[in-house]
Amino acid sequence: MARRTDVRKPAAAALGVDAATARRLLADMMLIRRFEEKAAESYALGKIGGFLHLSIGEEAVADGATSVLRPDDYAISTYREHGHCLAKGSDPRRAMAELYGRRDGLCKGKGGSMHLFDRSVNFLGGHAIVGAHLPLAAGVGFAIKYQGGDQVVVCYFGDGAVPEGEFHEAMNLSALWKLPVIWICENNRYAMGTSIERALAQHDIYKFGEVYGIPAEPMDGMDVLAVRTTVARAVERARRDKMPSLLEARTYRFRGHSMRDPAGAVYRTKEEVEREKLRDPIVLFHARVLETGALAEADVRAIEKDVNDRIDEAVAFADASPEPPLEWLLTDIFKED
Amino acid sequence: MKLNMVKALNLALRQEMERDRDVLVLGEDVGVDGGVFRVTEDLQRRFGSQRVIDSPLAEAAIIGASVGMALYGLKPVCEIQFSGFAFQCFHQIENHAARYRQRSQGRFHCAMVVRMPYGGGVRALEHHSESEEQFYAHIPGLKMVIPSGPRNARALLVSAIRDPDPVIFFEAKGLYHAAREEVPDDPEMMPLGRAQIVREGRDLTLISYGAMLRVAREAADTLAQEDGAEAEVIDLLTVAPLDRATLAASVQKTGRAVIIHEAPQSFGPGAEIAASIMERAFLSLEAPIKRVAAYDVPFVGFARERATVPDVPRVLAAARETLAF
Ligand SMILES: Cc1ncc(C[n+]2csc(CCOP(=O)(O)OP(=O)(O)O)c2C)c(N)n1
Ligand SMILES: [Mg+2]
DSSP: OOHHHHHHHHHHHHHHHHHHHHHHOOOOOHHHHHHHHHHHHHTTTSSOOSSSOOOTOOOOHHHHHTSSOOTSSSSOOOOHHHHHHHHHHHHHHHHHHHHHTTSSSSTTSSOOOOOBBBGTTTTTOOSSTTTTHHHHHHEEEEEHHTTTOOOOEEEEEEGGGGTHHHHHHHHHHHHHTTTOOOEEEEEEEEETTTEEHHHOOOOOTHHHHHHHHHHHEEEEETTTHHHHHHHHHHHHHHHHOOOOOOEEEEEOSSSOSTTTTSOOOOSSOHHHHHHHHOOHHHHHHHHHHHHTTTSSSHHHHHHHHHHHHHHHHHHHHHHHHOOOGGGGGGGGGGGOO | OEEEEHHHHHHHHEEEEEHHHTEEEEEETTTSSOTTTTTTTTTTHOOOOTTEEEEEEEEEHHHHHHHHHHHHOOOOEEEEEGGGGGGGHHIIIIITTTTHHTTTSOOOOOEEEEEEEEEOSSSOTTTOOOOHHHHHHHHHHOOOEEEHHHHHHHHHHHHHHHOOOOOEEEEGGGTTTTEEEEEEEEEEOOOOOEEEEEEEEESEEEEETTTHHHHHHHHHHHHIIIIOEEEEEEEOSSSOOOOOOHHHHHHHHHHHHEEEEEEEESSSSSHHHHHHHHHHHHHGGSSEEEEEEESSSSSOGGGGHHHSSOOOOHHHHOOOOHHOO
């Protein structure tokens, strides 16, 4: 007995977070992964229409970042936003129902996979126009400051947003007006089929922050703890000093751009994908919590079972939810008299 | 050759690039990937990355740079991945492409083509299903072309590339793979600004274009079978400049008109078409002109797409009301 605690103590310290936090971090990443694996199955069955962009491989970014936010902080994202939305605390059942286009979905089934909004957890939505939500995040940051609040906004976007003008407009604005925005670029090295080498003159995206005078740093987006500590520093700057940060999460999407590009095989090699899969954030963190003794294999199995049950329930919920009534086509918008 | 619309457009691009080395293609993922809908497939391999250019994700830069190329005398054919993303470059189209010829008192021309997939019917979501031709049709200096099938798509694209003015070229996503048609090997052109009567009739005129043409034709068949009414069906092919003469001549004959489009009704192309018919054929009209269009709401996701986009029953209802007036 004594020997066991001895092993656990220094190991837990090495992990840098307590067992409860480790459990939550692992559970949330697994939840996102399972949610998306099931969504992919439902898409293949024709139950989900529209587009479906999976963040499989990138879960550590949403999870690590959200783990240092308060519930009243805000998050805003792209069309690859299932993970950001779930991490922020949305009900997986209602998120899944939205993907299905059903009436109990987060947006009454009218938005679909790319347009999840959840006011109850301050999730300001998925946005399908690349780069266009960055100025919105700046505006939310302005409003927080104007009202004297101390919340922060996390804005996720891809490497593909960087060549868009709105990225630069928003960076400048946030620096000029000193806004509490944490810019998190999920650099997975591809915008659809275009690699950053073919899209950007400067491949170190965080360096764009430097020219605007924004604290900026790269982080290992496959390491949930690295994300957590880096974002924690940025949150501190934003909350206390109203200072934006630009964080570049180096990550990788294991699947294709969308379900219509299942493998993403035209523009990248199989070897590259296989090599990147060795950095799987869930596998790495799983190994680390065991190694350090923070959690036991039985704990992990219990987490896994709980996650699987919750997602099965989410799928059943979405399946059972009816389609939105036709009249809803004309609601939530003004009408001519 | 029997080709679908994707292959027919690809053929037009290939042959125009072979014919004229000033023609080049640029856009997001048009090269290595061959385009989201594969319209530019294989072009980069054939013509190299100097002429088939994968641009960064930057629509304003794609269009702005193309205007510059066109001023110098090149003939860029740009691709915007979905028409819903073109608001990111709308200012370049409106402020620059559309105006250079007039602004420079005719000294500079801006011969360029902007291709964009538009419209619903593929179970996509917001920003990926809208029909936005009215914005471009409204801008003086721009031509707005929308083919309805493989053969006219190919011929119109060739004409658009050789046209001295900027042309916005909309491709209905729902038509890309819908049908295969005999497309001649040798380059074929069709005049811009000219509509086609695709079915003759004397009782009413159905006016449409793009993916809605099929809906209009099917409605015409049903009217013939079930109502004994012969509808004339007009395929606009070019929305702007509008072929006002063809429209007026048809309505002078039939006295009745129904306009069908996927864009929301209010301030849409139907309004201009109706006004034009009023101006030229007022005394022939036997009934108010009807419009069948999308509702005045943003595009609603895939679950209710069928209820949003005009369909045959809605066209029939409008046609019967017109006939019974
Ligand atoms: C303004 C705009 N242009 C083009 C697109 C089409 N598009 C959707 S996602 C995408 C790639 C974006 O890549 P990135 O920002 O790196 O995000 P990732 O998909 O890698 O998560 C493109 C080109 C779009 N949605 N919006
Ligand atoms: Mg990317």
